[in-house]
Structures are given as C-alpha cells and as structure tokens.
Amino acid sequence: MTTTVTLTGTGVPIPSPGRAGAGVLVRYGRTALQFDAGRATVLRLTEAGTGLHELSALFVTHVHSDHVMGLPDVVLGRWIQDHVWRTGPLEVHVPEGEAAGFVARMLDPYAADIALRMEHVQEVPPETRLRTFAAEATPQEVWRDGEVTVEAVAVHHEPVPDAVAYRIRTPDATVVVSGDTRVCEEVEELSRGADVLVHEACRTTALREAVAGTPFEQIFSYHADTVALGGLAARAGVGHLVLTHLIPAPEDEAGEAEFVADVRSGGYGGRVSVGRDLMTVTVG
Ligand SMILES: [Zn+2]
Numbered sequence: 001m002t003t004t005v006t007l008t009g010t011g012v013p014i015p016s017p018g019r020a021g022a023g024v025l026v027r028y029g030r031t032a033l034q035f036d037a038g039r040a041t042v043l044r045l046t047e048a049g050t051g052l053h054e055l056s057a058l059f060v061t062h063v064h065s066d067h068v069m070g071l072p073d074v075v076l077g078r079w080i081q082d083h084v085w086r087t088g089p090l091e092v093h094v095p096e097g098e099a100a101g102f103v104a105r106m107l108d109p110y111a112a113d114i115a116l117r118m119e120h121v122q123e124v125p126p127e128t129r130l131r132t133f134a135a136e137a138t139p140q141e142v143w144r145d146g147e148v149t150v151e152a153v154a155v156h157h158e159p160v161p162d163a164v165a166y167r168i169r170t171p172d173a174t175v176v177v178s179g180d181t182r183v184c185e186e187v188e189e190l191s192r193g194a195d196v197l198v199h200e201a202c203r204t205t206a207l208r209e210a211v212a213g214t215p216f217e218q219i220f221s222y223h224a225d226t227v228a229l230g231g232l233a234a235r236a237g238v239g240h241l242v243l244t245h246l247i248p249a250p251e252d253e254a255g256e257a258e259f260v261a262d263v264r265s266g267g268y269g270g271r272v273s274v275g276r277d278l279m280t281v282t283v284g
C-alpha cells in the first residue's frame with residue numbers, strides 16, 4: 001500500500017487564481033485524513049477523487065479563517081449526502097480554545113436551512129463529532145486507527161493561541177503538516193526523518209525591505225521564512241519538503257524558483273516542491 005499526500009489548497013486569505021484555502025489530504029488505503037478546510041476544500045477534495053463520505057477524520061491546525069472557512073461546507077455537504085452514503089457525522093479534532101469554540105458554533109448560522117431540510121429529506125440534524133485536545137509543547141497522539149496515528153504539537157503562530165502541527169504515521173510513511181507557524185524547534189523535532197514535510201512558506205528574507213513599515217511586516221513575523229525553513233529541513237533530514245500557504249503566491253515558474261532558491265540558501269539540498277493545488281506526493 002502507499003501513502004499519498006495531496007494539497008487541497010495552497011492559498012492564503014488574499015485570493016489568487018487556482019489556489020483554494022489551506023488544506024492537506026493524507027490517504028493510506030481507506031483511511032482519509034483531512035488537515036484544515038479553507039476556502040473551496042470540498043471542491044478540491046471532489047477533484048482529488050475523495051468523497052466527503054470517505055473522510056475518516058478532519059483535523060484543524062488553528063482558528064484563522066483561511067484554515068476553517070470551508071469546514072461548515074464539509075460538514076453540511078457530508079450531512080446532506082448521508083441519505084445516500086450512510087456514513088454518519090465526521091470526527092473533527094481541534095485544539096482546545098478558540099478553534100474548538102468556532103467548530104462548536106459554526107453551524108448556528110445555518111439553523112433555518114437545517115430546519116427546512118429536515119422537513120423534507122434529512123432524518124436527523126447534522127452533528128459535528130468535536131474532539132478537543134490541549135495544544136502541548138511535546139507531541140501527543142490525538143487519533144489512531146489500526147496502523148495509522150496522528151500526533152499534534154503546539155507551534156509558534158503568536159498572537160494566535162493554540163496553533164498546532166500534526167504528524168501522521170502510516171506503515172510506510174511519516175508526514176508532517178506544519179499549519180501556520182514561524183520556523184520553530186517543535187516542528188523541527190516533529191519532522192526528524194520525516195518522508196514528507198508540508199510546511200507553510202513566506203519569503204520574509206527576500207521581501208524584508210519591501211514590506212518594512214507596512215502591515216505585511218507584522219503578518220510576515222508569524223509565518224515561516226523560507227530561508228530559515230531550508231535550515232530546518234536540512235537539520236531534520238526531511239526527505240521531501242513541500243511548500244504551501246505561499247506568501248506571496250507565485251504567478252509562474254520563475255516565481256516558484258525563487259521559493260526553491262530561498263530554501264537552498266538556507267542549506268537544504270533535498271527534494272523541494274513548491275505547492276500547487278491538487279499536487280500529490282506518493283510514499284511507499
Ligand atoms: Zn494563521
């Protein structure tokens with residue numbers, strides 16, 4: 001069997017053509033794990049050939065809207081089609097705090113729609129199987145099904161509280177999904193020897209002067225500088241570094257090459273991919 005890692009979205013809050021909001025799908029056989037659900041995640045999952053009924057669980061990295069605004073769409077879509085697939089509600093794993101609060105409340109604005117649908121077709125109301133855990137500085141297991149495990153560790157996306165990265169282990173692969181974070185020791189430790197590290201990427205060093213004194217300077221301060229990220233990937237011995245959540249979004253291959261050059265200048269000589277939506281990496 002193989003493990004596949006598919007980018008369901010490589011974008012950021014400012015929209016750019018062809019880039020859905022943050023999301024990564026990890027599949028191992030019938031196990032399908034989705035990490036974050038930004039803008040248009042349902043569309044990308046469908047294009048990737050994974051139905052909402054096939055999702056085993058969904059994991060949220062943090063409460064920023066670009067990582068969760070597609071989540072009601074996933075949950076409601078799965079509920080609406082449940083009279084066909086009969087898979088029941090989705091487990092959503094979330095750090096305690098604001099992200100958990102968002103998930104608990106996210107269907108409230110749809111109350112009228114839910115009531116109307118229940119008058120016609122739906123037998124039971126939608127349910128989100130909310131599973132919360134404390135974001136901690138050392139990795140802890142948050143999900144397990146047979147040979148596949150998911151661990152979470154707190155990362156550094158301050159001022160956003162309770163942001164986490166995840167490590168997925170299958171019999172043939174170790175995959176890390178950074179979520180949003182500065183380059184940090186926690187992700188470096190989590191990624192030691194990983195086959196694939198899907199990490200957010202921001203061209204902080206290259207654009208330092210251009211953004212000085214603008215709101216982007218503050219935004220860049222809590223994202224991962226691509227040069228420092230190259231150092232992290234080298235020290236951790238990552239097999240394949242996949243860049244996502246690209247700031248600024250490259251518009252062509254020359255723009256992508258700049259991200260790769262940053263990572264190289266940081267010291268990483270391994271395989272690098274600059275993410276595009278639906279890019280899939282296979283391990284095993
Ligand atoms: Zn964020």
Ligand SMILES: [Zn+2]
Nearest residue numbers: 064066067180
């Ligand atoms: Zn983000």
